[in-house]
Amino acid sequence: MGKTMNLHGVDIYVQSDDIPKFAEQNGSLKLAFISNRGTKVFPPPAPKFKFISIFRCRFLSETEVSPADIDALVKSVSDAGYQWAQCQKLFIQDGVKQFSEPY
Amino acid sequence: MGCKVCLIRGDGTGPELVASIEKILKAANVDIDWIEVEAGLKCVEAGKPIVPDDTIEKIREVGVALKAPMTTPIGKGSVSPNVTLRKRLDLYACVRPVKSLPGVVTPFKNLDIVIFRENTEDLYAQIEYMVSPGVAHTIKLITEAGSERIARAAFQFAKDNGRKRVTAVHKANIMKIADGLFLRTCERVAKDYPDIEFYDNIVDNQCMQLITKWEDYDILVLPNLYGDIVSDLAAGMMGGLGLAPGANYGENCAIFEAVHGSAPRYAGLNKVNPTALLLTSTLMLGHLGMHDQKKAIEGALDATLAEGTKTYDIGGTASTTEFTDAICSQLKG
Numbered sequence: 001m002g003k004t005m006n007l008h009g010v011d012i013y014v015q016s017d018d019i020p021k022f023a024e025q026n027g028s029l030k031l032a033f034i035s036n037r038g039t040k041v042f043p044p045p046a047p048k049f050k051f052i053s054i055f056r057c058r059f060l061s062e063t064e065v066s067p068a069d070i071d072a073l074v075k076s077v078s079d080a081g082y083q084w085a086q087c088q089k090l091f092i093q094d095g096v097k098q099f100s101e102p103y
Numbered sequence: 104m105g106c107k108v109c110l111i112r113g114d115g116t117g118p119e120l121v122a123s124i125e126k127i128l129k130a131a132n133v134d135i136d137w138i139e140v141e142a143g144l145k146c147v148e149a150g151k152p153i154v155p156d157d158t159i160e161k162i163r164e165v166g167v168a169l170k171a172p173m174t175t176p177i178g179k180g181s182v183s184p185n186v187t188l189r190k191r192l193d194l195y196a197c198v199r200p201v202k203s204l205p206g207v208v209t210p211f212k213n214l215d216i217v218i219f220r221e222n223t224e225d226l227y228a229q230i231e232y233m234v235s236p237g238v239a240h241t242i243k244l245i246t247e248a249g250s251e252r253i254a255r256a257a258f259q260f261a262k263d264n265g266r267k268r269v270t271a272v273h274k275a276n277i278m279k280i281a282d283g284l285f286l287r288t289c290e291r292v293a294k295d296y297p298d299i300e301f302y303d304n305i306v307d308n309q310c311m312q313l314i315t316k317w318e319d320y321d322i323l324v325l326p327n328l329y330g331d332i333v334s335d336l337a338a339g340m341m342g343g344l345g346l347a348p349g350a351n352y353g354e355n356c357a358i359f360e361a362v363h364g365s366a367p368r369y370a371g372l373n374k375v376n377p378t379a380l381l382l383t384s385t386l387m388l389g390h391l392g393m394h395d396q397k398k399a400i401e402g403a404l405d406a407t408l409a410e411g412t413k414t415y416d417i418g419g420t421a422s423t424t425e426f427t428d429a430i431c432s433q434l435k436g
Contacts, residue, residue, distance in 0.1 A: 003236055011232075037244060038228030039190045045156060048163070049193035049353075052246050056230070088232050088240075098233035103182060103190040 005091035005098060009060035010070045012077055013086040019046065020055055020082055026073050028061040035102035054085060056102070105134030106391050109162045113171025114144045115365030116375045121171045123377035123427040124384050130431040131396045131403075133388065138165060142184050143173035153184045159191050168358045169387055171380060172365040182229070185360065189222045194351035194358055195249065196256040197222040199334040200386075204378075206408035207342040207417050211317050214340055217266070218323045219257040220330025222351055224249045227327045245281040245326060250288035256352070257324035258296040268300035269293070272309045272325040272333065285326050310336060338362050345376035345416045348383040350390070359387040373422045376414040378404065381430070403433035 009029060014020050019041055024031045034042035035056045041047065059073055070089060077084055091098040112118045128135065140158040147153050153176070162168045175183045188194070197220040203213060230242040257269050271289035275282040286303055293301035304312065306329045313320065313336060325333060338347035344363035351358045361379035369375050381404060388397040412429040413419025421429065 005233065005236060037190075037223060037246070037249075038230055039223075045160075047159075047191045047193060050248070052248060088234070091233060093233070093236075100229050100231040101182065103187050103229065 003093055005093045006064045007067065007070070007089055008062075008064060008092045009058065009090040010073060011088045011090060011099070012057045012059070012074060012084050013088075014055050014057055014077065015053055015083040015085055016055055017053055018051070020057060022057065022077070022080065026059060026076065027069060028063055028065060029059040029069065029073055030061065032058040032060040033102060034058070038102055040102040058090070060090060105136045106167070106393075107136050107138055107165050108387070108391075109140045109158075109165050109168035110137040111140055111142050111158075111168065111170040111173070113365060114174040115172065115367035115370045117143075117171030117173065117365055119371070119373065119423060120361075120375060120377050120380045121169075123423055124169075124380055126427050127377075127381060127400060127403075127430050127434070128384065128396075130434045131400050133393060133396045140168070142170075142188070144176065147176055153182060154187045154191070159188070162188070162358065163192060163356055166356050167387065167391065169384060170358050170360040172361060172363060174365045174367060186227060186229070188358060189351055190227075192353055192356050192358070193223060194353040194356065195221065195223050195252055196352040197330060197334075197349060198256075198260070198352065198386075199337070199347060199349045199362060200382075201334075201337040201341045201347060204342060204346060204408055205405050206411060206413065207346065209340060209342050211314070211340040214317055214337075216313075216317065216320050216323060216337060217260065218325070218330060218334045218337060219253055219260070220325055220334055221249060221253040221327050222330075223327070225327030227331075243278070243281050245284050247284060247288050250285045250326075251292060254289045254292040254324055255295075257322050258292055258299055261299045261322050262296060266299070266321050268302060268320075269296075269322045269324060270309070270320060271301070271303040272306050272323055272329055273303060274306050274329070275303075276305055282326065289324060306333070309333065313337065314340065334362065343376075343416050344379065345414065346378045346382070348379055348381075348386055350383065350386045357387075357390055359383045359390070373424055374415060375423055376416050377423055377427060378408075378414075399434060400430075403430045406433045 142154045173184045199218040228244040273282040275286045347362040385397045407429045
């Protein structure tokens with residue numbers, strides 16, 4: 001308890017019928033992957049299964065970012081015409097990722 | 104030329120179990136062209152993904168694989184090779200038949216249940232976060248589409264195999280939204296199968312009922328985590344994990360794998376029980392339409408067990424090789 005968790009990115013759950021399309025670099029935040037039901041579908045190869053309509057889009061920075069950077073990124077997703085359903089900030093603590101990876 | 108089947112020899116005791124199965128299938132005149140593909144610890148040690156993309160593509164192309172147990176490396180960032188295969192090939196239906204075997208003494212006589220475990224959703228989506236210091240969130244992902252296809256698989260199996268009833272297992276009294284969606288979907292699918300009785304049961308009660316009234320149950324259909332737990336419970340009722348077969352089916356692809364792990368500390372000791380992987384192989388033969396060979400091998404296994412030739416885990420003294428040779432002798436006799 002009490003250890004600092006440094007902000008390094010965000011998972012944005014986007015509503016879409018197909019794999020959403022984003023710029024791969026947004027400032028220091030890079031599009032790391034897009035997954036569907038926990039399985040990576042971007043970058044290719046995407047598995048051949050029927051997608052559900054929520055995609056998890058992970059944007060990650062090697063360096064610490066500010067909450068304002070995340071807010072701006074989420075706004076840019078909305079501005080691109082996508083509805084997002086849920087967002088989760090991603091933290092690193094003592095060099096260890098505090099979030100899981102997709103299959 | 105035989106049927107093409109991809110083969111993963113696995114880690115730990117996997118290779119010696121596969122050797123046993125190859126010998127028995129040969130004795131039963133099963134004609135299979137094995138296509139060996141890599142996955143597991145050897146890949147990790149070679150700096151590759153635990154399941155390389157070309158392995159996934161080859162299994163998708165061939166459509167059928169037999170997989171010996173693999174080891175999930177322990178440590179941060181490691182993913183399960185088994186779950187990776189299920190997820191990336193969308194093998195949504197994990198089917199685990201549990202049935203009493205002759206000569207295997209358990210308190211659960213006339214056990215005959217088939218478990219349908221949803222294989223791609225639930226807490227196994229592996230979506231986890233530390234959201235603040237000391238606070239973790241894991242997402243339990245349940246979809247109507249995912250629930251519907253496993254429910255249909257269970258009901259269709261019941262219809263095709265003369266089974267009488269399907270029981271949906273859940274915890275919808277607590278997780279009213281996620282498990283409620285699973286239950287409501289099963290109820291809706293049940294209406295398409297009026298000749299099959301449908302019941303539902305809360306998972307904790309189901310565990311109790313399984314060990315007190317197992318003969319009342321026929322087909323169980325469950326979300327992923329409950330299916331994982333209940334199928335191991337049922338494997339124990341059958342006599343242990345060394346006996347319990349499993350299959351993972353998708354729309355166009357299937358992987359057949361035993362329920363148990365790779366048991367690395369038993370590797371090379373010629374001690375482990377090949378029954379689970381053998382019954383897994385006979386499930387595969389049924390899938391491939393080789394029904395006569397399936398029946399012959401299962402008969403030889405039953406006869407071997409009934410005569411008292413057993414491995415250590417079920418009270419015998421036979422080595423893997425001795426047990427294998429006894430089954431082969433039954434097939435040739």
